[in-house]
Amino acid sequence: MSDLDIGVLNSNQNYAGFVGNSDPFDLYKFSLNSPGKVGVSLNGLSANADLEVLDNRGGVLYNYANGDLSDEVIAIDNLAAGDYTIRVKQISGEAKYDLNLTVENKQVDPITGLKVESGYFTVGETGQVGVDFINDGGGYKGELAIFSLDGMDQFVPGSEEFIKEAANRSQSNSNLGYVVISDPNEAAKFNVGLANADNDGEYKGVKTFAMTPGDTFGVMLVPNGKVQEVFDNPNIGGAKRPLFSLVTANPNEAFHVGQIADINGTGSAFAIEDLRVDTGTDKDYNDVIFRLSGATGKAVNLDEVIDPAKDWRDSKLGKDLIDYVKAESPVTPPPVIDPGTPVTPPPVVDPGTPVTPPPVVDPGTPVNPPPVVDPGTPVTPPPVVDPGTPVTPPPVVDPGTPVTPPPVVDPGTPVNPPPVVDPGTPVTPPPVVDPGTPVTPPPVVDPGTPVTP
Known part of the structure; x- marks a missing residue:
């Protein structure tokens, strides 16, 4: 298969x-x-x-x-x-x-039922159509309007009724149409064109208009007048006669190939001549240039219709304009970052990690343990004598043997026979403590040395 x-x-x-x-x-x-x-x-x-x-x-x-x-x-x-x-x-x-x-x-032309080859625009799914007036290179002061093609099949193309209805829709300020550029009251972003081209006023940036999603619309330029004047007099002539973007297989005086051109083949930026192409326009395609967002248009490519001697795209200002057109649609602002992503996360430290742990000592370890002595060991034991050993027992006489019993003392008599003490006998041995428990001999004088009887 x-x-x-x-x-x-x-x-x-x-x-x-x-x-x-x-x-x-x-x-x-x-x-x-x-x-x-x-x-x-x-x-x-x-x-x-x-x-x-x-x-x-x-x-x-x-x-x-x-x-x-x-x-x-x-x-x-x-x-x-x-x-x-x-x-x-x-x-x-x-x-x-x-x-x-x-x-x-073909796009079935709602105006005539005939095939429309180009010059029409399709509204995107949001229904919001943005229009940016990006170049004013002509000497006229006119208005550019958009109008819905829905239901226009009841009018003969180019007829007074058709022109009046197109003007009526264009000034309705509804999803049937709008005046999107008013040259007398606003300036374009660029001025690629004649040196004396009038570009007075304030540039208003992108203006947004609500239309019906999926609808098609055409563009009407009143070169040197207002849409209201066309509505009041659909047969108006000269520089006030409206020019249309629509191109049919069998063009009549209202719809001509090359009245509007796609300046870079993207279906988003267009130049419309302010003179009728069937009566000898100058083919410079810089009179009115506008960019659309929220809608896509179909028109002949500028390369096919512009006079090579008047191609402004190679000039410095022309290149700036083309670069501007290449930028992303201003209706959905390009610089906006995905709200789910932090703008600049690098400086943020992981909250689970201490910011600067180096100076922090481990709480389980003493700050300065070296000077701390083991609590089980005496601080300075050298002067302390082993308590189990007498300090200097040599001079201590066996407690069971009298020191040198005086010949006069009765062995059964208590120690103190004061008047009879032999001068060669040590003065008072009584302070001798039980030999099994040395008291703290430090202050005791060597027992082998008589104190001074």
């Missing part, structure tokens, strides 16, 4: 294919950006196959089944914009075939 995505069908296409038992059908997907006349034909069949056109849900819109090997043709006069699929389906045998697609894209 073949499944081919053609994309936008804007030119004739030819394909050779094959369907059989193993591949019972082939699919060809395509889309139309605007209504158009589409022809689908199946020829060169080697076996029987059928032809179908499906909508975007797979429903059959058109089919052709003739039961033999003759050519099959589906002609759709006015296929709406949208997505479609062509299905070639095997009926019997192994069928080789040639598929031919023809397309005649």
Whole structure:
């Protein structure tokens, strides 16, 4: 099975294919950006196959089944914009075939029912159309207006009724139309053009107008007058006669190729001549240049219509203008950052990490432990004598033996026989403490040395 995505069908296409038992059908997907006349034909069949056109849900819109090997043709006069699929389906045998697609894209002109080739604009899904007056290069002081094409088929193109209704819509200040640029009251951002071009007033930037999403509109320029004057007198002539952006297959005096041009092929910025192109405009395309956002336009490319000797795009100011047009649409301001993203997060430290931990000491460790002595060890034990050992026991006489019992003292008599004390006997041994518990001998004088009886 073949499944081919053609994309936008804007030119004739030819394909050779094959369907059989193993591949019972082939699919060809395509889309139309605007209504158009589409022809689908199946020829060169080697076996029987059928032809179908499906909508975007797979429903059959058109089919052709003739039961033999003759050519099959589906002609759709006015296929709406949208997505479609062509299905070639095997009926019997192994069928080789040639598929031919023809397309005649058109915007059905609501004014006449005739094909509008260019010069029309389609409103985006938001319905908000931004208009930026970016260049005033002419000497006229006029007004530029937009008007909805919905329901204009009741008027003959270029007729008094058509012009009056276009002017009426343009000044309604509603989704049917607006005066979007008033040259006498405002200036353009640039002044690429004649040295004496008048660009007085204040530049007002991008102005936004509410229209119906998906609607189409045209542009009308009153070169040297007001829309109100055109409404009051639809047959007004001279430099006040309105000029239209619309281009039809059979142009009349109201719709001409080249009255408006796309200056860079993006469908967003356009130049409109302030003189009728069928009566000898200067083809400099700098008289009124405007940029659209929220809508897309279709017009002839500037390269095809501008006088090469008057091409302003190579000048310094012209390059600045082109660079400005390349910038993103001002309706959705480019400098705005995604609100979900911090603007400049680098200086912010992770809140889970201390800002500067180096000077902080581990709280589990003493600040300066070196001078702290082990509490289980005496601070300075050197002068302390081992308590279990007498300080100097040598001179201590065995307590069980009298020091040198005087010959006069009765052994059974208490120690103090004062009057009979032998002068060679140490004075008072009584302070001798139980030898098992040394009291603290430091202040005790060596017991081997008599005190001075």
